[in-house]
Amino acid sequence: MITKEKLEAYCIKLLVSRGINRGDAKITADAILYADLRGIDSHGVMRFVTYLQRLDQGLISRENNITTVTESDTFAVIDGGNYIGPVAAKVAMDKAIEKAKKNVVGIALVRNNHHYGACSYYSSMALKHDMIGFTASNTAPLMAPTGGKKRLIGNNPFSFAAPAGKYNPFILDMACSVVAAGKILLAEKNGKTIPIGWALDKEGKPTESPYEGFEGGGMLLPIGEHKGYGMAVMLDILSGVLTGSAFGTEVKAIKDFSGKGSLGTGHFMAALNIEPILGVQFFKNRMDQLIEEIKSCPTAEDVDEIMIPGEISQRVYEERIKQGIPINRSIVNDLNELGKIVGIDDLLYIAEK
Amino acid sequence: MITKEKLEAYCIKLLVSRGINRGDAKITADAILYADLRGIDSHGVMRFVTYLQRLDQGLISRENNITTVTESDTFAVIDGGNYIGPVAAKVAMDKAIEKAKKNVVGIALVRNNHHYGACSYYSSMALKHDMIGFTASNTAPLMAPTGGKKRLIGNNPFSFAAPAGKYNPFILDMACSVVAAGKILLAEKNGKTIPIGWALDKEGKPTESPYEGFEGGGMLLPIGEHKGYGMAVMLDILSGVLTGSAFGTEVKAIKDFSGKGSLGTGHFMAALNIEPILGVQFFKNRMDQLIEEIKSCPTAEDVDEIMIPGEISQRVYEERIKQGIPINRSIVNDLNELGKIVGIDDLLYIAEK
Numbered sequence: 001m002i003t004k005e006k007l008e009a010y011c012i013k014l015l016v017s018r019g020i021n022r023g024d025a026k027i028t029a030d031a032i033l034y035a036d037l038r039g040i041d042s043h044g045v046m047r048f049v050t051y052l053q054r055l056d057q058g059l060i061s062r063e064n065n066i067t068t069v070t071e072s073d074t075f076a077v078i079d080g081g082n083y084i085g086p087v088a089a090k091v092a093m094d095k096a097i098e099k100a101k102k103n104v105v106g107i108a109l110v111r112n113n114h115h116y117g118a119c120s121y122y123s124s125m126a127l128k129h130d131m132i133g134f135t136a137s138n139t140a141p142l143m144a145p146t147g148g149k150k151r152l153i154g155n156n157p158f159s160f161a162a163p164a165g166k167y168n169p170f171i172l173d174m175a176c177s178v179v180a181a182g183k184i185l186l187a188e189k190n191g192k193t194i195p196i197g198w199a200l201d202k203e204g205k206p207t208e209s210p211y212e213g214f215e216g217g218g219m220l221l222p223i224g225e226h227k228g229y230g231m232a233v234m235l236d237i238l239s240g241v242l243t244g245s246a247f248g249t250e251v252k253a254i255k256d257f258s259g260k261g262s263l264g265t266g267h268f269m270a271a272l273n274i275e276p277i278l279g280v281q282f283f284k285n286r287m288d289q290l291i292e293e294i295k296s297c298p299t300a301e302d303v304d305e306i307m308i309p310g311e312i313s314q315r316v317y318e319e320r321i322k323q324g325i326p327i328n329r330s331i332v333n334d335l336n337e338l339g340k341i342v343g344i345d346d347l348l349y350i351a352e353k
Numbered sequence: 354m355i356t357k358e359k360l361e362a363y364c365i366k367l368l369v370s371r372g373i374n375r376g377d378a379k380i381t382a383d384a385i386l387y388a389d390l391r392g393i394d395s396h397g398v399m400r401f402v403t404y405l406q407r408l409d410q411g412l413i414s415r416e417n418n419i420t421t422v423t424e425s426d427t428f429a430v431i432d433g434g435n436y437i438g439p440v441a442a443k444v445a446m447d448k449a450i451e452k453a454k455k456n457v458v459g460i461a462l463v464r465n466n467h468h469y470g471a472c473s474y475y476s477s478m479a480l481k482h483d484m485i486g487f488t489a490s491n492t493a494p495l496m497a498p499t500g501g502k503k504r505l506i507g508n509n510p511f512s513f514a515a516p517a518g519k520y521n522p523f524i525l526d527m528a529c530s531v532v533a534a535g536k537i538l539l540a541e542k543n544g545k546t547i548p549i550g551w552a553l554d555k556e557g558k559p560t561e562s563p564y565e566g567f568e569g570g571g572m573l574l575p576i577g578e579h580k581g582y583g584m585a586v587m588l589d590i591l592s593g594v595l596t597g598s599a600f601g602t603e604v605k606a607i608k609d610f611s612g613k614g615s616l617g618t619g620h621f622m623a624a625l626n627i628e629p630i631l632g633v634q635f636f637k638n639r640m641d642q643l644i645e646e647i648k649s650c651p652t653a654e655d656v657d658e659i660m661i662p663g664e665i666s667q668r669v670y671e672e673r674i675k676q677g678i679p680i681n682r683s684i685v686n687d688l689n690e691l692g693k694i695v696g697i698d699d700l701l702y703i704a705e706k
Binding site for chain 2: 104109132148152172174200226243298301307309
């Protein structure tokens with residue numbers, strides 16, 4: 001277990017040691033810790049290690065050269081300048097919220113950005129303003145269109161957050177594939193098979209082999225077959241085509257160190273101001289009513305409780321903010337390695353129980 | 354086969370005979386025929402028969418008492434007044450488009466409406482203005498939250514339409530369940546089983562029985578399990594909670610003739626003006642590039658062609674606009690019955706081949 005404070009301070013130090021200004025380092029660490037605190041471990045420090053490796057290889061700019069390309073009262077297009085992703089993404093969501101304050105709805109589009117972490121970090125920014133928040137991002141290609149046998153489209157995640165009254169907010173954060181690639185890699189590591197429906201092999205055939213389903217050239221399967229394929233393309237249109245960023249096969253994988261420069265990731269952000277539309281209190285009462293109805297649904301055998309999107313993450317958050325974040329020892333080693341090479345001497349350590 | 358013109362004229366006549374004004378009858382017939390022409394048969398005249406039955410039973414208002422509840426430069430809330438659904442939905446999408454012309458983005462929310470037909474009718478309205486269109490609707494409860502055994506949430510369909518250049522527009526039109534209830538009813542009618550993954554029985558257990566999976570009290574399964582459940586709730590928040598309409602179990606089924614009055618259906622509409630964001634021509638070129646990349650994807654065995662969302666519907670449209678619409682004889686009988694009771698004598702007939 002490592003406390004949030006320790007991990008955050010260390011992440012900031014790692015970034016500052018690379019010449020990132022302290023303010024931007026804080027924003028990035030906050031976005032990273034958001035994920036680790038909520039059990040979205042794949043988008044926390046585990047991914048941050050790769051951010052640092054890319055920084056050290058000169059694949060991410062060390063200069064904040066984020067620019068506003070176009071702007072009006074209701075929308076903005078932001079160029080991320082291939083800087084560490086959470087910074088431009090936060091600038092954009094802040095702009096969407098500001099615009100929604102004055103004009104009910106605000107849209108922000110981000111091009112030429114790096115990986116931005118967990119989507120719900122940005123959609124949730126709208127909550128404290130009593131707004132609905134939405135964001136989507138494209139990713140490197142991981143899925144084939146229905147009937148195809150080549151990776152052409154990302155599994156393009158999105159998040160939608162809406163405030164409730166006495167209950168926690170509704171926060172949906174999902175990608176368009178049945179499972180994440182990480183889950184298939186884990187099955188491979190553990191010598192297990194994967195269920196039919198998770199992935200296709202490189203010939204486009206259903207497979208139970210985790211190797212064939214991913215590293216052997218396979219493809220993740222979209223949720224609802226052609227439906228998830230269509231959704232992934234829709235989200236690429238919003239976050240790639242419309243933003244002026246890369247889209248389809250142009251988007252590079254964060255683990256691909258071969259190509260020079262930007263991943264080309266694009267994001268779409270929207271904020272919707274509830275007060276002028278329906279009144280915040282009335283909306284929140286209705287959300288509570290909906291949540292109560294769902295929570296009180298009779299359960300199938302062996303099911304203890306119906307969960308609302310965001311509820312599991314909230315419980316993990318409450319636990320980890322008190323007890324610390326369980327970080328895999330190999331990730332701690334990676335982080336320490338990234339500290340040592342720039343002469344940081346107060347490294348992270350995991351206390352033995 | 355019945356020509357589009359004949360069927361449309363007959364639908365208008367049926368509505369006018371019930372006291373619906375000619376303009377609104379035309380809008381409704383256009384929305385209905387949109388579905389029949391594109392092979393979305395479940396949302397065409399088949400559903401229109403139920404509209405008429407509800408009109409005749411006094412469950413839909415014959416008066417257009419659609420009102421604008423709140424409005425600003427960027428959004429409007431419309432009360433459908435429990436009138437035939439496509440009219441308020443078209444008013445709303447027109448408003449969203451007008452607002453997007455001036456302010457880049459326009460939102461319209463509809464409450465207290467009747468069934469509005471196929472979602473893509475409304476999202477597609479944005480296309481001729483070179484805009485992106487989006488709409489979602491809630492429906493009567495058909496699915497359980499993950500782990501539950503009671504119908505609590507609609508399968509809440511949505512549609513997203515974006516223009517392309519030399520290719521047909523991208524039009525996604527889908528609901529959050531793996532299949533529509535109609536597909537399960539059809540399997541039952543034909544004495545077939547249904548695959549595991551389509552539905553749960555009334556105990557919340559996977560079933561292959563089409564009866565147990567729907568009419569016996571079962572539930573449709575959402576796409577991607579908890580993901581589709583979360584999406585359906587998200588779309589109910591936008592189209593039910595935020596609009597001030599019914600939501601969750603309050604939304605009534607169109608085939609439920611027991612309750613008096615409104616179904617309580619709500620819709621969410623959005624239009625996004627491409628020109629100020631990226632330039633229409635540049636956007637369309639990029640859409641063409643994305644479509645070409647997808648269409649040229651190598652195919653799996655036994656797959657002839659990769660399809661883009663909207664492409665199959667477009668092909669059906671081109672065929673049916675020339676050759677007529679194949680309407681099931683029992684639906685023609687239903688429509689003729691609805692004509693006879695108000696003294697219409699030039700009924701529909703299907704020519705024998």
